[in-house]
Amino acid sequence: MMSIKRRFVATAAAALVSALAFTGCSGTPQESTSNQEGPATAPLLRIGALQEPQSYDPAQANEGHLAPIYQAVYDTLIKREADGALSPMLATSWEPGQDGLSYTLKLREGVKFTDGEAFDSAAVKANVEHFKKANGPLASSMDSVVGVETPDTTTAVLKLSEADPGLPYSLTNAAGYMGSPKALETTGIKTNPVGSGPYVLDVANTVAGSKITMTRNADYWGDKLPYDKVEFQVLAEETARLNALKSGQVDAAVFQRTATAAEAEGAGLLHKPYATNWEGIWFFDRDGTKMPQLKDVRVREALSLAIDREALLQSVGLGKGELTSQTFGPATQGYDQALDGKYAYDPDRARELLKEAGAENLAVTLPVSQAFDPSIYDGIEQNWKDVGVNVTRHQWAPGTAIASMLRGEFSVAYMSLVQRDDWRHIQLLLAPNATWNPFKTERPEIDELITKAQTGDEKAIAEAAKEINKIVVDEYWFSPIYRLEQHFYHNDKVDVQNQAEQAVPSIYNYKPTGK
């Protein structure tokens, strides 16, 4: 087996060993865990969900809040453990070709979809082709794949147009969900998933917009999950979610506002702190296309130093988070702890820098989205005004912020994104053609590092990520403020493991406590 990161191999192996120990290798998990950690099985898990899937077609799957719903009914080719390590699932191994232009997957034998169809290399081929054609939310994660070869029923070879170190990760996500080839071609797949996952959708007890019920897949090939039934209650409104959790109608739920989290904490609900996102100011227009002054790195530095990060963390984030000056997360190879304190609050220096840059009358348009606490905008606006910057606000209509940012309508904006692994972080934010680089900022030294990383081994990616991170921090491409805690709360009936890089835990991460 080969994975993109050496440490992944180690952790994956460790996870596998512990998984085998946990289940006693035999598919009879109940006996081995029932003595110390409470019962291994429980009748029902109820999760408060933010939204429901737009379609159960695996090609239309999205990540984040929706991941556990898809994971319940679809297995992925590769599994992502709670700590982010990759481990075998429907594929028992994955090996890149010598030239980096292919991945050979060895497939698990004896797996059947819930409609009785066999899972084999032909199924992988059908899924990949369907995924590429369907133009789902994560379709671009398969852009490098040009075809699938099936030398035998348990081997699938993904052919690539260019080296893609991010592919194994993509196979843990939407691109890796395997649906029954027979069902993929029907419209029924949109409302009734047919996969090989640990659960099946209980259509009779599922109410659109209200409740999704999953019952055990009796013929599941793998280790049973501890719950006989899982219910996702769709509670789009934050207060409704909090009320449902407080009154015991759901066992776990995620919140978006810090104030709600504080209330959940006050009500005695449980929480393990972890951060998935970073947020702060994005200087999209680093080359000064729309706002010429922004080309001067001193202006970007001044706008960064003017922000009182600590005050914002305390007042907006209620202290639940860590300050940062970099976009790479602590779990990545590109992360450098020394960089975290670099953009320390210094309004005097900010004024000097603006003067040096001849930008004393700087005017900034700050677009405002409803997705964030209004006080974050108030704070930043006040900080900038304090150093003599004239701030104008633009209010985005609901649902328009992301599209507007990605069309390059604003030079500067406040935004929050997940901290991904090095390669995907670079591909999504920093590469010249990255989706989140709307003004297409390009630096020859970064291009070179990306090319080196793409064709090199995992060490090459780690080194490139470190260097790129340093360039981006030194050049003030962004003004990150903090990594806020994810507000995932649950009651004492469940034990939950946080999932790296994901807003909510994966479906595999829940365990009953027996209370």
Added chain:
Amino acid sequence: MTNFLLRRLFSAVVLLVAVSFLAYVLLFPTAGDISRNILGENATEAQVALKNQELGLDQPLMIQYFAWFMKAISGDLGVSYFSSQPVWDTLMIRLPVTLSLVIVVTLLTGVLAFAAGIYAAVRKGWVDRTLQILATLGDALPPFIVALFLVTYFAIQQKVFPATGFIPLTESPAGWVRTITLPVIALAIGGVAGVAQQVRSATLGVLRNDYIRTVRSRGLSERRIILTSVLRNASTNGLTSLAVQVVGILGGAVVIEVVFALPGLGSLAVEATSRTDLPLIVGVILAVVLIVVAVNLIVDVLVAWLNPKVRLS
């Protein structure tokens, strides 16, 4: 009567067409980002462009509306951009929830408001004043404040009612009652107060009439007089006020359904709007307009039946 109904039906159809067109035109400018919202933050511009094409969003507004309209008149309201479900199916799932609320609240409001209004008008004195104060208070309390109070006390602290969710009447009548009790109370309080005041003043007006004195002089019991002579004449105002309240209840249901996570038209409207799910928004608007038209029609017929003076021509 048939003539009247036909005319009302015709104006309802015109209203529906006009409303659907306005909804399309007014919402369209923000609809440009639908594909981006569907595909999310990772999607490339090329993917977004492809999605626009798939959904027909690259066509001019008038062509899109015309295509929608031609399908709509054959009963096909399109497919939601976000749930892959036909809009019609979604409305049929959501409608019973909102109708449950609206019908129960309307009946409850009607009964309580008429009882309270008439009682206050007949008894006068401190009973009247107390009812007046309660009515003003009920009128002034926004439903969502009442809702939050009810949830905190009855669902979270006492755990006697669920804080969220809905169980259909067909699945479990007891469950249905449990899930709609708090939302119904939250919605009814303001309505009862408003209608009760109308009924009270109408009853007072009727009681001052000469014919009441005549009826009294015949020695009929007070109860008989109220039920036969007063109620019938005073109910016109009360019913009209109730019809206005129903429209208000529909508005209030938006907030209440969100607070209690009831899968009705109100919460659907909020979801659909925040995602700019155009076919669904238009569908919800049409459904709500239909409800309002139907309620007004029912009230008009009832009033005409009760009061021959306003008999329909």
